[in-house]
Amino acid sequence: MEFGEIVSVLLQGAVVTIQIVAMALPLAVLMAFSFGLIRLYAPTPFKQIAIVYIEFFRGTSALIQLYWIYFVLPFFGITIDAMTAAVVALGLNIGAYGTEVVRGAIQSVPKGQYEASIALNFTSSQRLWRIIMPQALVNMIPPFGNLAIELVKATSLVSLITIGDLTFKAKMLADTTLQVGEIFGVVLLFYFVMAQFLVFFIRRLETHLSKGLGRGGLHS
């Protein structure tokens, strides 16, 4: 097989990989914020639900979660296609790690900021959204960036439930053409480029956001 053909097949796979990232990432962020905030502020029963979710998804392995959702849910009468299973499993998995990012970033805002906002009589929701969250967001960017890279890497697992992503195409090509060195070399490079693109984007975002914090420092 021509090298050009190999690359074009792999590109098709890369598109699928990017699609999965594009769908799972918003889900992960949504889970991270909602359960991160529940974990911090909600009444105890809700907190416990959040803890179960977080511990379960962090304590078991992403591939098992994916298999469970894809192979076991049909036994409960819930049949979902591979793509949905992939997005749900990866979104929930990365989201569970994200809750800790949200929680940690909020808790790392200096205590004095809470105290000043109480002294100025802000309500608790104003305190969170106007004072604490804008500062916490800046702290969240780098760890969320790392999680986004983890997500890109984790998408390779979906090849094991027959989704035609980058890894799947690579394995398929490797099995048929035997040009394994080139194929896996190119695939690794593809993933690397995607990760570097994310790194670049995250740095830009971080610089942009921290400008609003008066030259990046957090302590005033």
Add this chain to the structure above:
Amino acid sequence: MSAPIIEFKNVKKCFGETVIFSDFNFKVEENEIVSIIGPSGSGKSTLLRILMTLEGIDGGYINVAGESLWHMPWQGQHVPANNKHLHKMRNHLGMVFQHFNLFPHMTVKRNITEAPMRVKGVSRAEAEEFAEKLLQLVGLADKADSYPNDLSGGQKQRVGIARALAMKPSILLLDEITSALDPELVDEVLDVIRNLVKEESFTMLLVTHEMYFAREISDRVCFFDKGAIVEEGEPEAIFTQPKEERTKAFLNAYIGQ
């Protein structure tokens, strides 16, 4: 004389096993300026933080402007205050912090206008006009659009004062407002307070280590040690003829420096 604006009755406060106040009583009259001095860990800052509702109490009552701070009437009984009550009570109080605690993601102007606009519903135009006035008062009219991190410590603290004043509190709490500053920046901040009390009358409660300032500005000085007022009186009396041994020892240590 009318009823005191602040009154602590048999207040108890612990941090875990550590007892800060076991049976604390204290009064401040309206428009009185009271300085609290004493060794660290004596409960001085806790007193202010309890008033600002940053710390709860474990017993007793506190009245502020004729109402109970940490309790409210409910079905004929006194019950622990809910958020709504605390929200109402906080309108009487303003606080300036040792470490400034300015909001780093807001300009100086927004630091000052945010609370009046969001909490009191003052219009932007009105809030900004008042902010300008306050910035002039603290000598930082040209810094309205700077961010806190671009200011010196002394400038930050002057913004901190303006921010507290923007809410027009009737009681101002100053918690070691110069302790985090380099010595050469202390006076620019204290001058703001000096001017402030010249122009308007405030009830002011300050915890400070600046003895000369306490002596100059206060109507009354309280010497605190181990969660109790050991000695209190007019500044001249406390500083020139302290009666208690502990006060003498403390003041000597300061003068000795």
Add this chain to the structure above:
Amino acid sequence: MNGFHWDWAFTWEVFPMILTAAKVTLLATLLGSIFAIVMGLVFALLRRSNSRTLRISIYWVVEFIRSTPLLVQIFFLYYVMPEFGISMSPLATGVFALGLHYGAYLSEVFRSGIDGIEKGQWEAARALNLTIVDTYKDIVLPQAIRPMIPATGNYIIAMFKETPQLSAITLLEMLQMAKIIGSENFRYLEPFTLVGILYLVFSLLAAYGIHQVERRFPKEGFSLK
């Protein structure tokens, strides 16, 4: 289909098989950790080398390994190594891949651990005319180990949770066993759930274990002799 109920008889039937496979999972994790720690140290020390070229190359090698999927690395080793005449068993391939991948992560932990040693300690070692090997062995590492324990432990737990990927190259670890049981009996509920629970139990135990190790570790460090 088999419907919505949990079959206890089936569970007890497959449980011993999954436990047998758990030994493979744990063995892969153990060998992978040892290899990862060695690789991590090698990377970390090379990043402190005097040659700028070497430092920069190692930086990009580590960055490359960290930002590409473990599964693809496993495939790469499994398919490409034989091209160079190196055939390894699935277990050896897995250990190699896990060790390399997590070695890259651990190198960052070790690097910051070593960087965390005060400058004065290096200067003192130089003043005492210690060799570079003795400096690391007697001065730096004994002090650096304790702060590295939590992060190292977390990466080992993370590695443990990635061992199911070795099923992709037919290693008969827990997940592969569950998959085989599932496809032979047309029942995935019990085997997959059992594997999930075992992972949860093992990683919670490991997290507790790491905490204990850290707590008991002498604060002042210890002698490597």
